[in-house]
Amino acid sequence: MHALTAVFQDIPVDLILIQTVNGIVTGMILALVASGLTLIFGIMDVVNFAHGELFMLGAYIGVIVMTATGNFWLALIVAGLVIALLGAAMQIATLRPLIGRDPLNTILATFGVSLILQNFALWYFGPTARRMPTPITGHFTFFYLDYPWYRMVIALMSAAIIGGFYLFLKYSKYGIWIRATTQDRVMAQAMGIPVPWVLTGVFALGAGMAAASGVLFAPLVGVDHSMGLDWVLKAFIVVVVGGMGSLGGSVVAAIFISLLEAYASIWVSPSQAVIVSFVVLILTLLFRPTGLFATPK
Amino acid sequence: MTTTPLDNPLSVKKAGLSHTAVYWIGFCVVMAVLIVAPLVLPVFWAKFLTEILIWGLLAMSSDILIGYTGMVSFGHSAFFGLGMYGAAGALLLFPPNLWLAILFGLAGAGAAALFVAYFSTRLRDIYFAITTLIFSQIFYVIIFTWTKVTGGENGLIFTRPHLTFAWLFDQRFDRVTMHWFVLAIVAGSYLTLRRIMHSPFGMVLQSIRENEARTRAIGYPVQRYKIIAVMLSGLFAGLAGVLYAVQNEFAAPDFVYFITSGDTVIFNVMGGIGTLVGPIVGAGFFQLLRELMSRIFGDQFPYLIPLGVIFIVMIIFLPQGLMGWARRWLNK
DSSP: OHHHHHHHHHSOHHHHHHHHHHHHHHHHHHHHHHHHHHHHHHHHOOOOTTHHHHHHHHHHHHHHHHHHHOOHHHHHHHHHHHHHHHHHHHIIIIIGGGTTSOHHHHHHHHHHHHHHHHHHHHHHHOSSOBOOOOSOOOEEEETTEEEEHHHHHHHHHHHHHHHHHHHHHHHSHHHHHHHHHHHOHHHHHHTTOOHHHHHHHHHHHHHHHHHHHHHHHHHHHOBOTTHHHHHHHHHHHHHHHHOTTOHHHHHHHHHHHHHHHHHHHHHSOHHHHHHHHHHHHHHHHHHOTTOTTOOOO | OOOOOOOOOOSOGGGTOOHHHHHHHHHHHHHHHHHHHHHHSOHHHHHHHHHHHHHHHHHHHHHIIIIIIOOOOSOHHHHHHHHHHHHHHHHHHSSOOHHHHHHHHHHHHHHHHHHHHHHHTTSOHHHHHHHHHHHHHHHHHHHHHOHHHHOGGGOEEOOOOOEEETTTEEEOOOHHHHHHHHHHHHHHHHHHHHHHHHSHHHHHHHHHHHOHHHHHHHTOOHHHHHHHHHHHHHHHHHHHHHHHHHHHTEEOGGGGSHHHHHHHHHHHHHHOTTSSHHHHHHHHHHHHHHHHHHHHHOTTSOTHHHHHHHHHHHHHHOTTHHHHHHHHHHHO
C-alpha cells in the first residue's frame, strides 16, 4: 500500500497537466496536416509524399511574409494561397498524367516532388533554421498553470479550419462535387462535374491546409528544410491508425498519438518518445489493419 | 505495380543464336569489363565503380519486391543499415573475420526483415509502402539514440578484415581485390536471384503482382509468400550493407535514414523495375549524373533537384526505366 502511494506521489501532476494541453495542441496541428493527407487520399487515391514539404514551404513563406509585413494573419493567408497554387501546379504537372495508372506510381511521383522541394528549400533558404516571432505573446493562468495564449490559438485555429472544411464538404456546392467525385468518378463526369478540375482543386485544398498548419506551427520550433519528413511520417501514422480517408478518424488519432508522445516525453527524450507512436501503429496493424475508424469503401 | 514481363528474348533470332547463348555471352562480356575495370581506371573511378556495384546490389534486392511482387518498399535502409551494424558488431566484438562479419550482417538484416515482414505484409499497395517507411524509421531512431551500443550519431569505426578462405588463404584487401570481392558477391547474388525469380517460387511472386486475389483463390498462401519475399529482399540488402561497411570501414546512422531507401527506389525506377540488372544500371546512372553535376556546377549544387525532375519525367514517360527502353530499342 505504501509502495503504491509512493508511485502515485512520484507522478508529477503539474507536468502531466502541461503535457496534456501540449499534446492536444500538437495533436490539433497534426490533425490539420493529416486531414489534408487523408482528404487527398480518400478522394484521389493519391498518397501525397510531398505533403511534409508543402508544410515546410508553407512555414517558410509564412516566415518571409511575417518578417516583411509583421502581420501574422496575412502570412497565414498568403502562405495558404501560394502553396495551394503550387499544389495545383504540382497536381497538373505530375499527377494528372498518371490518372488511370497504378496508384503506386503516384507515391513515386510525389516522392520525386518532395525530393525537389526539399532540396530547393535547402539550396534557397540555406541549412540554418529560421525563427518566427510569436504573434500573440500573452500568457494565461489556469489553476496554477501558466500557459501561453498562442498555443491555445493554434488549437482553436486548427479546429476552425478542419470544422470549416467539414462544413464545406457537407453543404457547399463544390463540396458536393467533391463527394460525388469520390463516390463515382464516371457518373460525376456524366452529370457535368469537371472531374479533372475537382481533383486539382482537392489537391490544392489539401496543400493549402498543410501550408496553414506549417505557418501555425512555425513560431513554436522554427523552420528548416528537413522538418517535412518528420511531419509527413507522423501524418502517415495518424492516417493509417485513424483509417485512410476518414476525417474524424484522423482527428481522433492525431490527438491520441500526440497525447501519448507528450506523456512519454516526460520520462524519455522527445526523439525516443516518437517510438510510442510507432508502437501504436504496430498494435493497430496487428489488431485492426484497416485503421480504427475506417469507413467501408 | 503492373509491368509487362521484361524477360522477353532480345530479338536476336536473325543472328542464329539462341536467347540463352546471347544472354550468357552478354553476361561474360560485362563481367570481363567489370573485372578488368579496376586495373585500367584511375583510383577515384575504380572506387566509384565498386560503390555503384554495392548500391546496385541494394537496389536489386529491392527489385524483388518492387518489380516482381508488386510491393514498393520505402524501408530498405533498415536492412542495409542493420547489415552494416551487424558487420561492425562482429568485427568489433570478435577477432576480425570477414565471413563472421557477413554472417552477423545477414543475421541482423534477416531479423529486421522478419520483424518488418510480419507486420507490413498484412497491408497492400500504398499502405505497405508507408509501413515499411515507418518501420525503417523505428530502426533509425533506435540506432541513433542508443549511443552506448551503436555509437549514436558518430557510428562505429573498425578496421577492415582480411580476405580469408578457411586456412588456405589469408590476404589483406587492397583496392583491386576489394573490387573483385564485391563483384563476385554481386554477380553471385544476381545469378541466385535470377534463378529464384525463374523458379516456381518466383513465378508465384509474379502472379501475386499481376493478380493477388486470383493467386489466393488458386490456393497459394499469399501472405507467407510475401513474408518470404520481404525476407529474401532484406537479406540481400543486408549483404549490400555488409559490403559497404567493409569497404568503407564504418557503420553510420545516416545510412539507416530514409534517404537511403529513397535512393533505392530511385535506382529501381530509373534503371527499370522487374529486370534485376536494371537497378544496377539505375544506380550507375544516378551516381554518374550526380558526380558529373557536382564536377560541372560545384559541390554546393543541389543535384537532387534536376535528378528529381528526371525521375518524375521517367515515371510519366518511361515507366519501364532505362533497361525497358533499351530492350524495346534492341527489339526494333
